[in-house]
Amino acid sequence: MISWLNQILSVTLFSLRTIPERKGSAFSAAIGIAGVVAVLVGVLSIAEGFRAAMSVPPNQHVAIVLRSGADSEMTSGLSREETRLIGLAPGIHEGPNGPMASSELFVMINLPKKSTGTDANVPMRGVEKEAAAVRGDLRVIQGRMFESGRSEIIVGAGAARAFSGLDVGQTLRVGANEWKVVGIFSGGGGAAESEIWTDAAVLQPAYNREDSFQSVYARLETEGAFQKFKDALSTNPQLKVRTLLQSDFLAEQSSILTGFIETIGMSIAGLMALGALFGALNTMYTVVASRSREIATLRALGFGASPVVISVLFESLLIALLGGSIGAAAAYGAFDGFQAATINWQSFSQIAFAFAVTPKLLVMAIVWAAVIGIIGGLFPALRAARLPVAIALRET
């Protein structure tokens, strides 16, 4: 056993020492694998970032109420009377100013996107006083909160980065109305950072909405209170509404886009991995072929077949891991934190987000590289072990 391990060690060290002699092909195989990994991580970091932008902090228990049958805030509608009834339902957290619920209005305005200069659908939300308290983690990071009753807006940090004309102090002209940007905010959970917020009472007349809303956001007493809240609304004969947790609502809202990116990412990475696998196989076969005499000599000296197989596999794995690390590092440098904005078809509005290269993705990258390396090395390694010693020794 010990001698077997010794054999493996010495054969492997021996082959590793000779890598510099074939650095060209080893390098090209590593580059191929680095490419696969970089692409896989890059594409999936878009989906990860998007998902992160569409999530809520774990301890934030917020319910959202829409009209029954509505699949987004855009297609929902609730009257003042309905929102009043919803605000009275049990399960809502009681704040200093009464139940923590905010009836909200959700519209779109066109603003030029900084990256392309063309118009994009930017979501604008009319909220009530309790809105920030409902979300819990919303902070004004520059300027101040809007004053109720005035044409003032605060802008989410993501929206301020992605679209023109949203710096504090600027005035936004939308139709016949002028809005003054008075603050930038961050947090708020979900897509809030991509939005523009103002007082619902000011937004209603500006958008000819009379006295109606589209959704109610309510902070729940506890996570368990959701069922109580939901049941109370669904059994109320005066209401026909759909109640769901904000986290579920956001997951539903982002399903098409994340599904799209992940499908593309996985199929591309799969194809690419195939390409890199062929590259790795080619390299390792060449390595085995060029070393056939050397390997035969080792075998003639009494080294077993398995140390030879393991040494070839090890070399291939090493090349793959090297490539994988290069690729993962490159993807991290190139993509992590990259600011982007895209349209979410399900809400028909722009979402600003940052690409996220998460540790999970990096681990996955290394696993892919290792798998390519092992498969790429296995067949050539078996060939090396099966080389007929006498013939190989005679080879030039």
Added chain:
Amino acid sequence: MKFVSLVWCNLRRKKLRTWLTILSVFVAFVLFGLLCALKEAFTAGVAVAGADRLIARHKVSLIMLLPESYSRRMRQIPGVDSAVHFTWFNGIYQDDARNFFASMPISDPEEFLKIFPEYVLPESARKEWMATRTGAIVGRSLAGRFGWKVGDQVPLKSPIWPRKGGGAWEFKIVGIYEGAKRATDTSGFYFRYDYFDEARMRGEGEVGWYAIRVADPDQAERVASALDAEFVNSPFETKTEPEGAFAQGFAQQIGDIGTMLIAILSAVFFTILLVAGNTMAQAVRERTEELGLLKAVGFTNGLVLVLVLAESTLIAMAGGLTGLGAAWLITAGGSPMPSVLPVFYLPPHLLLVGLGMIFGLGLIAGLLPALDAMRLRIAVALRRQA
């Protein structure tokens, strides 16, 4: 021609390597084909935009509605030939949010088909549509997606537009339209506005946006300004732009993601080519001595060059052509995600670009080692072997 067998023998010398190289080139060109289809899908609307069409929408946002009465006022503006309006209906089939597609009531079937000649509908279906109040026409790809046939009754629910008295909207499919061009989107569902307006619970007389045909495409910009001027300072101001610009703006809403995906795919393509090209070059470099021997027995420099290039081009073609073919087959199967990418196909002019790249790969991969071999002095080459 007599040297064909020589090239063939060289290719067969290391069969496994030749195969693996061909396969990596194959993968690269499958990717290339898919990349082209994806790029085309992101910009499909721009490609088919009619030069004689304008799109007028509410100045604030596409989601804001305009009065139906604008049709009449628009037609009175000099240079306007006809106008048709659309309203986003957001129809859902069988209560499943995934069964979602573009569905819209349009003001007038006759004018609609006149303004959009790329939607090809049989004459009998057109007559049927005029006669059927609940009639709807669907595009070929949408009909295929749900297996709809002419005569089918299709109930749709709309989260935006509840029907008076509740329940689903009933439509009768009176025709299936084809696209005049391959880039034409045939995933739409169009039905009559009179039915829609009468039965909707609220919002009577409000419509989404207008498509306007101008009599003279050269006058399009002027007509667009005249249209916006007509409605300025009203509660419903418009923004009118050529359809191409509108579609472009729409496509660019995807923005960075589209650009990113395409950039990443291009990087992949070139990485694979680099690796495959390197292997091909390596295969030639290994045989430098042999090429010297050929020259020693009287092969000219030019002939050696041609032999080497023929070999690398053959590999590139074997992998590249099958790869493009596979990509073509994949895209011919239709869009993998019809709700995100309604148009998905491989445009012929990009196939030509692909062909160019195949030859480029063959030539570049073979050229450097071939030039080396050509310049090699016979004596040196022969001595190297010894």
